[in-house]
Amino acid sequence: MRVYITFESDKPITLPLQYNHIVQAVILNYLGNESYQEFLHNEGFQYEKRKFKMYTFSRLFGQFIVNKRDKRIVYNKEIHLVIASMDPRLTTCFLNTAFMKENIQFGQNEVRIKEVRIDQSKVTSPLRVYTKSPITIYSTLTHGDKKKTYYYSPYEPEFEPMLRDNLIKKYIALNGKQPEDTQFVITPLNKKRLKERIILYKGFIIKGWDGGFLLEGSEALLNLAYHGGVGNKNAQGLGCLEIMKN
Numbered sequence: 282m283r284v285y286i287t288f289e290s291d292k293p294i295t296l297p298l299q300y301n302h303i304v305q306a307v308i309l310n311y312l313g314n315e316s317y318q319e320f321l322h323n324e325g326f327q328y329e330k331r332k333f334k335m336y337t338f339s340r341l342f343g344q345f346i347v348n349k350r351d352k353r354i355v356y357n358k359e360i361h362l363v364i365a366s367m368d369p370r371l372t373t374c375f376l377n378t379a380f381m382k383e384n385i386q387f388g389q390n391e392v393r394i395k396e397v398r399i400d401q402s403k404v405t406s407p408l409r410v411y412t413k414s415p416i417t418i419y420s421t422l423t424h425g426d427k428k429k430t431y432y433y434s435p436y437e438p439e440f441e442p443m444l445r446d447n448l449i450k451k452y453i454a455l456n457g458k459q460p461e462d463t464q465f466v467i468t469p470l471n472k473k474r475l476k477e478r479i480i481l482y483k484g485f486i487i488k489g490w491d492g493g494f495l496l497e498g499s500e501a502l503l504n505l506a507y508h509g510g511v512g513n514k515n516a517q518g519l520g521c522l523e524i525m526k527n
Contacts (some may be wrong), residue, residue, distance in 0.1 A: 282365070282366055282367075282369050282372050282399065282400070282401050282455050283363060283364070283365045283399070283400040283401075283507075283508060283510060284363070284364045284365075284372045284375075284376065284397060284398070284399055284400075285323070285362075285363055285397070285398040285399075285400070286361070286362045286363075286364065286386070286394060286396070286397055287359060287361050287393060287394070287395045287396040288359065288360050288361075288387065288392040288393065288394060288395065289325075289358060289359050289360065289393060289395040290316065290358050290359075290390055290391060290392045290393070291358070292358065292390075293355050293356060293357060293358060293360065294343075294355070294356040294359075294360055294387065294390045294392065295353055295354070295355045295356075295388075295389065295390065296341075296353065296354050296355075296356070296390070297352060297353060297354070297388075298347070298352050298353065298354055299481040300354070300388065301480060301517055301518040302337055302482060302517075303387065303388040304341070304362065304518055305338070305516065305517060305518060306483075307331055307386075307387055307412075308336075308338065308371075308375055308387065309321070310372050310377055310386075311378045311379050311382070311385065312371070312374040312375055312378060313374055313375075313377060313378030313381075314370075314374045314378075314515075316396050317352050317371075317374055321334055321371075324456075326368075326451070326454035326455050327454055328450045328451070328453050328454035331450060332450050333450075333455075333515075334515065334516035335366055335367040335368045335372050335451070335454075335455060335509050335515075336364065336365065336366035336368065336372075336509065336510065336515065336516060337364075337365050337366075337414070337509065337510030337515035337516065337518065337519065337520050337521045338363060338364045338365070338414070338518050338519070338521060339362060339363035339364075339413035339518070339521040339523075340413060340414050340421070340521075341356065341360045341361065341362055342360070342361040342362075343356045343359050343360045343361055343376060343449075344356065344357040344359070345357065347380045359395070360387075360392070361519060363413055363523070365507070365508050365509060365510060365521055366508070366509060367451075367455055367505060367508055367509035368455075372399075374451070376397065379394055380394060389468050390433070403500070403504055404500070404503050404504055404507050405500055405503070405526070406496070406497045406498055406499075406503055407495055407496065408495070408496040408497070408503055408507070408524065409470065409493070409494075409495055409496075409524065409525040410493070410494055410495075410496060410507070410523060410524055410525060411428065411491075411492065411493045411494070411521040411522070411523055411525055412470055412490070412491045412492060412493075412494075412520075412521070412522060412523075413521040413522065413523045414479040414489075414518050414519050414520065414521040415437075415460060415480065415489025415490055415491050415517045415519055415520075416444075416489055416490050416491075416511055416512045416519065416520050417432060417488060417489035417490075417512050417513050417514050417520065418432070418433050418440060418443045418444050418447065418512045418513055419431055419432045419433065419485055419488075419513055420433070420439075420443075432487075432488035432489075434475075434477070434490060435467075435469050435472070435475055435490055435492070435494075436472065436475075436478075440467070441465075441466065441467050442513055444465065444511060445463070445465040445468055445498075445502070447511075447512060447513065448465055448502045448505055448506060448511065449502070449506055451462055451509065452501060452502065452505055455505070456483065460499055460501045460502060461499075461501070462498070462499035462500075463499060463502070463504075464497075464498035464499050464502075465496070465497075465498040465499060465502045465506075466495075466496070466497040466498050466512070467494050467495070467496055467511075468494060468495045468497075469492055469493070469494055469495075470492070470493035470494060470495055471492070471493060474492055474493070475490055475491070475492035476490065476491045476492060477489075477490055478490065478491055480517075480518075480519070482517050482518075487514055487517070487519065489512075489514075489519050489520075493525065494522075506520075506522060507522055510522075515522065
């Protein structure tokens with residue numbers, strides 16, 4: 282399920298340039314269901330030692346100016362956000378709670394919901410998409426007693442199989458079984474237009490990639506990617522996709 286939300290405010294909406302943690306906090310703080318909040322925090326959807334939250338969100342869209350000196354971004358009274366989740370409880374709980382509030386605390390700003398659109402449509406192969414937040418996929422490499430996070434780019438051969446493996450693990454965690462079809466192919470539509478992004482999340486650096494991609498393969502995996510996020514760090518606001526319009 283995908284929820285397209287427009288928030289509005291009586292004043293300009295000011296946020297730090299690196300605001301992913303604020304958006305995540307808004308989503309989690311307004312779930313209004315303690316048992317579900319505890320489930321997401323403590324359990325999630327498990328695959329072996331991995332725990333998946335099964336949701337992602339986009340960057341914020343709207344008219345803005347950047348204050349480089351103060352490292353702030355200032356939106357002109359409206360912001361647009363996409364929340365995508367394979368678990369309908371998340372979007373349902375959030376909307377039910379948010380609609381009951383006169384104002385929603387968004388960082389240091391007070392906003393309210395102006396408009397909501399819900400999309401539960403199924404996608405099919407092939408699927409042309411672009412990123413609404415960067416795609417990241419990585420390995421943790423160990424050398425002696427030191428660990429290093431290595432982020433793969435779409436130019437490297439590991440990028441596609443690692444994204445496929447990640448989707449399969451999410452599918453098993455969500456459904457308790459292997460998908461019947463495990464095919465997943467992701468192809469950049471224009472390699473020259475891919476852009477590397479650096480996200481600072483609670484002091485940690487995350488590297489990801491923005492651009493347009495062609496997705497092909499298992500419709501179960503494509504729907505998981507589209508409605509739940511592709512790659513790692515989805516719950517931190519990475520891997521949110523949008524369908525390209527013709």
